[in-house]
Amino acid sequence: MGKKRGFSVKEDEFHISVHNGLIGFEFEKAEGGFGLSNIVNMLTGYSFMLPSDEAASLWKADFRDAGGKAYIIDNKVDCKRSYRVEEKSEDALVINFEWTDIDLGDEKGVINVKVSLTLKRDSALSYWRIKLENHSRKSCLWEIIFPLLENVGATRDDPSHDLLIVPDGWGRIYRDPRKMSPYQATYPGGWNFAMQFLSFCHDYSGLYLAAYDPKAYHKRFIFIPDTYTGTVVKHLPRSSFQLINYPENMGVLQTVYEMPYDVVIGVFRGDWYDASQLYREWVLKNAAWCRRGKLGKRGDVPRWFQEITIWCMPGSPPEPRMDPGDPKYVVSEVLRFREFFDVPIAIHWYNWHKIPFDTDYPEYFPTKEGFKDAVKKLQEFGVRVMPYINGRIFDFNCRSWLLDRAERYCAKESAPRLNAQTLQKYVEFYGSRQKFAVMCPFTEYWQDKIAEIVERLVGEYGVDGVYIDQIAAAPSNLCFDPEHGHPLGGGNYWFSGCEEMLRKARERAREKNPEAILTSECNAECFMAYLDAFLTWHSFQGELVPIFPAVYGGWTITFGRSFTMEDLKNPISFRAKVGQMFIFGAQLGWFNLYEITQDEYKAEAEYLKKLAKYRLLGLKFLLHGRLMRPLKFDTSFPTIDLNWTFIQKTVKVTLPVVMSSVWKADDGTLGIIFTNISETPQLVAFKIDLKDYGFPQGKKYTVSRITEKGKEKIDEYGSTEIQFKDLLPGRDVLMLQIEAN
């Protein structure tokens, strides 16, 4: 014990404490159950866990017998406990905690649990694993919560300075989490958890909670805030963080569960950007889905697709009697759209099939009359066509359900018990109220079914790519069908099955058209190897920050967000939405064909056109660049309050009228990009030190402005300290490039 080579382990009367000078932990002693009672950010001196009268938690496991009876044990359970410190190398210290001979009901001493914590020298991140041995003959491990931190909170004064950062869509901050609902997310599941980390901060003291799982095992991330709304604060808010892990072969007696990934608990000084860079540092080097490399190098995301700038879709038509997906309307409207914007555009074509929307899937054929000719016609004018299909659900009242005996291939859930006898399909319904079964993506049947539809659309109808709904959006399911050949319940087969399905679909499509693309709904990092882009339509509410681009800028593409008629009727709302996605580096859209091109919205269409032109000029930043730390301004810009509606829900959003982002291109230049969404000129003034962006001192730097006319030099600097001041007109863009001479 004691201090050795930068590490310190101490046991006193009350606690066991360990630190490496950057991050520190305090555990209850053996008799207290080794609960984690404090996490200290030694970079800021901030403690993340509140003092409590109750013993602290660390893990909790749920076992089930054949009658469904639950046996729940946790780190406080009555058993033998011990810990030992291992110094594995000069640079790592490992502490192993053990709980042995734990009883499960009337079975004595059948469970042993081991938790290891690894601290590395010079790292503010710590790495955790859990292993559980089960000698019960009656009960199986169903799920294990680890880590379980039930006492996270503001340990100093004002909890309104707390914030929670989550990878929801492009990224989101909840300020003062007392006001939010519990945040529960399944991974993989792009609807609200694009990447495997979240962060709880108090001002600039950050706590980073992540799973470093390069193979995307099924898991759940849960943050439960202590919500109280009374005016009198009686106690400090006490929130909990849980990661729920699911063993492979749930429902089966097995002797060992060993977590196949690290849980990472870290600290930092900074904000959402710093948290994103911790994750970026790990994920790009380690995750299976990053193996193909950057967009510019991987070579399989076609150039035409990289240059798509605006997405349109046949939304609600002006007259209710019109069929929005009818090729004859679509062609004339899209061509009008194309002519006005004069940039590379694509149509995301819904309702190209005769079946009603969300009915009879996957029987998409035949198409509506004239679809094939319409595709050809649009392509003659340079428009790219991407029809919609759903890649996940099967209408079990359609013909092929019985013909194919497709029930064999749907995902099946089990009651939480040992050896459940009867499994059932997951049933879902949407606006059409037709009933769907969720299919298991690990089955060859379903992989081939989707690949066949994609191949046919590309081969027979000549489309440029296919959008496969729900694959990236929907939370993965636990499937217990033993005929499917994957582990039961937990595992990473949902990821590997979907990936294989996408691989087959892309490969078969590319036999017909080597430049065909695939996209899906929402953004789920783990599918980026075979998806060319993610539809970020759902990212709209609260305080959005570009966390996903800060991790994956230059590695994958996001496109589209939800626009409504209300946005056009309140034009600054429209400009705010499209301006923000421009600044975040997304492909712009998706716009309802029958709305944006109407004469009364000409001014908004002109602004969109300007953004689109600038996007093309700045692709080396906005598409291929790395998103850098945002600028800091001495005086803040005026803000605007907006109401954004999404699936009948209205949320309040406040945004500055000038938005900006900073990008570093592969050629070493820095791009600083602004847009002014207001109608009046705004003063843009900033100072930066290029050292903070990785540029060396002792060089000269040139600042230029990029416009449609080309690159125009503004100023030259003999040091890394750059200042800029100019008026930016309303509805305009400023794109600056800084380079070393």
Ligand SMILES: [Zn+2]
């Ligand atoms: Zn299955």
